[in-house]
Amino acid sequence: MKRLAGLIIVLLIVLTVSCYVSRMVPPQKNLHPLGEFYLQNSYFGRYSAKSPEAVTSIVWDYRGVDTLFETAVFFLAIIGSLTLFRLNKGQAEEAKRGEPKLELPGPVATVTKVTVAMILAVSASIALHGQLTPGGGFQGGSALAVAPLLIIAVYTKYALEKNGLDKTRAIIIRSIGLLGIALTALVPLLLGGYIMQNQPIFPAKALGVPLGGSLVFYNFFEYLAVGAGFTAVFLLLSIPEEKFRKFLGVRR
Amino acid sequence: MILLLWSFTLISLLATLVISVYGIVAKPNLVKKLIALTIFGDTANVLMVLLGYRLIYPVVPPILPSLSKTALGEFVKTAVDPLPQALVLTAVVIGMAVNVLIAFAIVQVHRLYGTVDARKVGEMLAAFGRGEK
Numbered sequence: 001m002k003r004l005a006g007l008i009i010v011l012l013i014v015l016t017v018s019c020y021v022s023r024m025v026p027p028q029k030n031l032h033p034l035g036e037f038y039l040q041n042s043y044f045g046r047y048s049a050k051s052p053e054a055v056t057s058i059v060w061d062y063r064g065v066d067t068l069f070e071t072a073v074f075f076l077a078i079i080g081s082l083t084l085f086r087l088n089k090g091q092a093e094e095a096k097r098g099e100p101k102l103e104l105p106g107p108v109a110t111v112t113k114v115t116v117a118m119i120l121a122v123s124a125s126i127a128l129h130g131q132l133t134p135g136g137g138f139q140g141g142s143a144l145a146v147a148p149l150l151i152i153a154v155y156t157k158y159a160l161e162k163n164g165l166d167k168t169r170a171i172i173i174r175s176i177g178l179l180g181i182a183l184t185a186l187v188p189l190l191l192g193g194y195i196m197q198n199q200p201i202f203p204a205k206a207l208g209v210p211l212g213g214s215l216v217f218y219n220f221f222e223y224l225a226v227g228a229g230f231t232a233v234f235l236l237l238s239i240p241e242e243k244f245r246k247f248l249g250v251r252r
Numbered sequence: 253m254i255l256l257l258w259s260f261t262l263i264s265l266l267a268t269l270v271i272s273v274y275g276i277v278a279k280p281n282l283v284k285k286l287i288a289l290t291i292f293g294d295t296a297n298v299l300m301v302l303l304g305y306r307l308i309y310p311v312v313p314p315i316l317p318s319l320s321k322t323a324l325g326e327f328v329k330t331a332v333d334p335l336p337q338a339l340v341l342t343a344v345v346i347g348m349a350v351n352v353l354i355a356f357a358i359v360q361v362h363r364l365y366g367t368v369d370a371r372k373v374g375e376m377l378a379a380f381g382r383g384e385k
Contacts, residue, residue: 014267015260022259027307035304035333042334043316044324052316054334059341070342077349081356134313138345210319226345233352237359248363 038062043210050204051131051212059136060218064196068185071222075178078229082171085236091247095239096166100159112154119147127223131212137219141226148231157238170232177225184217258307265302268295282358282368286351293347297340304333 031039041047042054049057059067087095102109127140151160160166188197202213272295275288305311314334317323358368365373 010267010271014264018260018263019256021263022256025255025259025262027255027258029306029308031306031328031331031333032304032335035335036328038334039314039328039331040324043319044321052319054314054316054331055338055341058334058338063338066339067342070346073346074349077346077353080353081349084353084356084360132315134315136341138341142345142348229349230352233356237356241363244363 049198049212049215050210051215052210053131053133053212055134056130056136056215056219057212060215061196061198061213064185064198064218067218068181068196071178071181071225074226074229078174078233081233082236085239087247092167095243096158096161098156098158098240100155100162102155104154108154112150116147116150119143119150123147123223123227127219128216130219131210131215137222138226140219140223142230144223144227145230145234149234152234152238157235160235165231167232167235170228170235173228174225174232177221177223177228180221181218181225184214184221187214254307262299262302265295265299269299280370282361282370282373285370286354286358289354290347290351293343293351297343297347300336300340300343304336306330306332 038054038058042049042057043052047062049061051057051061123140123143123146125140126135126143127137130136130140148160148165185196187201188199189195191199191201193199196214198213198215200213202217203211204213205211269292272288272292276285276292279285279288308330310330311332312327312330314331314337316327361373362368365376367373
């Protein structure tokens, strides 16, 4: 009852304030000049990124250095998570010991197989079509990370490790992605351009589909980095609690 | 009427921001603090996207509908601002990674101390510092 009263008071305050403010707030009908510049130039124009998707061209071209540093923050966050759960060699071996077993009824397994295949296809299309449709490396990678999570939930993590996707491999794939981003960012420097500049040496079109120059490379590598980084974290998170308490020496 | 709805959206988002800050500060449970923090981050992102919205009809996403120069003028007249969306896009994924890091830390705190109550963890740390246990 007390909570309900608080809720109603908050709602009333919000309503009255918005009634009061609505006469003063200007209707937002026009674009900011900067946004208009991006819309005009993302495909046509002199400063073109050769991509009809204005958001992706901002992310990886006009404001590419921002994204480069945000990728660095992402890298640090994942590294921090991996460091918190650090295991030595024997413990890592023990964490892998276990049998994949299905605790859920049979149809769940079949549905999961189909869903995982669909998630992989959809996430790849989100990432690789990032320069044409809404999407890109970040979104595709986040969608990709759902697939191993689903496998862990249904078949336990040992199934994932028995099929070759263990923590080390996930970290290697993630490093390949981050290295690819760094190398693609450095290529324009060799040609006398600025770092992360979208230059004509990157393909603008393949098979009649606009590629947006370097955008498609960045999207692909970011897709690998985000997907594999989250997979590594999920693998660590799914180590059973009893094992972890044993590693830490907690007696409770 | 549209202006009323628009200002209602803005004010309710601001109210959500205030309430989530209250949640971060006042709740002793670390998990609840994390939930309030995610609500704060997501509300800030929605506010950012609203900055680029346009109160017109029709309004389209910032993606060229066709690759011809004739469509460009109409497109610029109706499309929303792409810049806030681009900034939010990366913020969402980075926010997720940082939240995973914080969640990991909370899981580890629970394993080591057996509680996620910030006050109890503080007491245990103080007792540890005095040399008891």
